[in-house]
Amino acid sequence: MSQFDTIYNREYTDSAKWDGRKQGENFIRWQRTYPSLHGDDAIIPMWVADMDFAAPQVVIDALKERLEHPIFGYTMTPDSYFEAICDWMQERQGWHCEQEWICPHAGIVPALFFAVAGLLAADEKVVIQPPVYYPFMYGPQRNERGILRNTLIYKDGAYSIDFEDFEAKCADPKAKMFILSHPHNPIGRLWSEAELVRMGEICAKHDVIIFSDEIHSDLIMPGEDFVSFGALTQFHDNLIIANAPSKTFNLAGLKCSSVIIPNATLRDQYQGYVMQHAAERVNLFGVISTEAAYRHGGPWLDELLVYLKDNLTLTETFIRDRLPMIKVIPCQATYLVWIDCSALGLDREALDHLFIEEARVYPDEGHIFGDEGDGFMRLNLACPRSILEEALVRIEKAIVSNA
Ligand SMILES: Cc1ncc(COP(=O)(O)O)c(C=O)c1O
Incomplete structure (x- = not known):
């Protein structure tokens, strides 16, 4: 098992990605757009670019050491x-x-x-x-x-x-x-x-x-x-x-x-x-x-990159084999994958609805990157593999039942 397989509950840590759907001035999109998805509804957030992984222990140790001194x-x-x-x-x-x-x-x-x-x-x-x-x-x-x-x-x-x-x-x-x-x-x-x-x-x-x-x-x-x-x-x-x-x-x-x-x-x-x-x-x-x-942090990063690459390969393979109507754009860098959903023939609202309300997976909607992103979704793959697998299955179910 990899250290990156560990699932941390980030809810109620004021995480923008996880709690932003419930509160907060800066991340009001959740509240305004999807009020029905608050509370215990287990939506999988795959939007804003942070990772559901613990920071390197070397960083945590350095912070703890400084905290030993009580003056800031x-x-x-x-x-x-x-x-x-x-x-x-x-x-x-x-x-x-x-x-x-x-x-x-x-x-x-x-x-x-x-x-x-x-x-x-x-x-x-x-x-x-x-x-x-x-x-x-x-x-x-x-x-x-x-x-x-x-x-x-x-x-x-x-x-x-x-x-x-x-x-x-x-x-x-x-x-x-x-x-x-x-x-x-x-x-x-x-x-x-x-x-x-x-x-x-x-x-x-x-x-x-x-x-x-x-x-x-x-x-x-x-x-x-x-x-x-x-x-x-x-x-x-x-x-x-x-x-x-x-x-x-x-x-x-x-x-x-x-x-x-x-x-x-x-x-x-x-x-x-x-x-x-x-x-x-x-x-x-x-x-x-x-x-x-x-x-x-170099060794931690090297391990992370292998894990992210495996998450990317999993996503590419899953979509190629089971969802050929959408396409993963070749990804050379970042843990964000850009997916062309235009062949589904849905307008902005319908595509957002399909992912967010039906699949219950929250990506960054392509159109927020400009009109040029219409018909696309950006998925954040920096999460434990079991969560990624669950998200892909949810997306599959929603797309197949809409076809
Ligand atoms: C291209 C790019 N620049 C900047 C940022 C955010 O930078 P910061 O958090 O340092 O303001 C992001 C975060 O997603 C990003 O993707």
């Missing part, structure tokens, strides 16, 4: 924290990061919003590649900046970049920033070095800042290779990389991430804006967990 006053972020991040990037991702490039931030989504608000003038725009992680749209929208959609090409069950359109969008005189999801959430694709170089060259030519969100970059399926934008030093002048151990080690609630900016002028501009809003500090426990995870 103002703290500093020690050099050893920055060193651990740089060593991880060098050893696991093969690129050189200088400590002074790192701006700690309490989460990548807030950092992204600060970058949009702080680096773009009021009439400037952001290029995104939908279907994509929805805060890439909310960031510009809530800060009243424009969006240029370089919609990904979906053909024969796989995604690629429309480079001609990408160049046209970057050439817009108001285009100022490109937000890249690498690996891409929700489609699970890794961008190759050749694709990164091509995007990088277009951005450099049109003076567009690249914001490369690499939060899923440690969750690479065994056998696949990840190339960080940070490894492409020719683009460092125009580059922001966002990364964190939060997806990798299941630490999202500890709110600690890194915004890495090699160019000192760009970094001062970003950090100046963050400091103007007094948002440059991170949580003591986030710092401790980051350092412990990056220093000692």
Whole structure:
């Protein structure tokens, strides 16, 4: 038995994924949309991107050790924290990061919003590649900046970049920033070095800042290779990389991430804006967990990746053999699988109803990633295998009884 087979009851821990259906301002979707599913109804939540696995013991031990000291006053972020991040990037991702490039931030989504608000003038725009992680749209929208959609090409069950359109969008005189999801959430694709170089060259030519969100970059399926934008030093002048151990080690609630900016002028501009809003500090426990995870969590991660790959293979095989009317998009990275349900011929509401109310499995609905996600569902596979099996059987029953 694997450590990842253990089932933890996360209900009543204020887990967004499990309890968000019952309460909470931020996760009101459950309440508003599916009031009938509260209480004891055993819906399986497979939406928001955290894992139903315990964090590595090395992280828990480091946190416990600090808790032995009963004072939690103002703290500093020690050099050893920055060193651990740089060593991880060098050893696991093969690129050189200088400590002074790192701006700690309490989460990548807030950092992204600060970058949009702080680096773009009021009439400037952001290029995104939908279907994509929805805060890439909310960031510009809530800060009243424009969006240029370089919609990904979906053909024969796989995604690629429309480079001609990408160049046209970057050439817009108001285009100022490109937000890249690498690996891409929700489609699970890794961008190759050749694709990164091509995007990088277009951005450099049109003076567009690249914001490369690499939060899923440690969750690479065994056998696949990840190339960080940070490894492409020719683009460092125009580059922001966002990364964190939060997806990798299941630490999202500890709110600690890194915004890495090699160019000192760009970094001062970003950090100046963050400091103007007094948002440059991170949580003591986030710092401790980051350092412990990056220093000692490698073996745990290697085991996790094998488990996730097996969950992916199980899902692919089940759907291929028993539900050929829906299709799993090839997944090279992340524990999120993107499923094309368009052949079911259901509109948005009917498809949501089928999964949520009939199968009683809660995915992230494809359309929340933009209209380009219509007809798709995103399933989070980071759960014990027995739960995944139950969810797949429920989905099968609902689809078959609707056919
Ligand atoms: C691409 C991407 N960026 C950022 C985040 C969230 O980052 P944070 O929790 O650090 O704000 C997620 C979470 O799902 C994500 O998928």
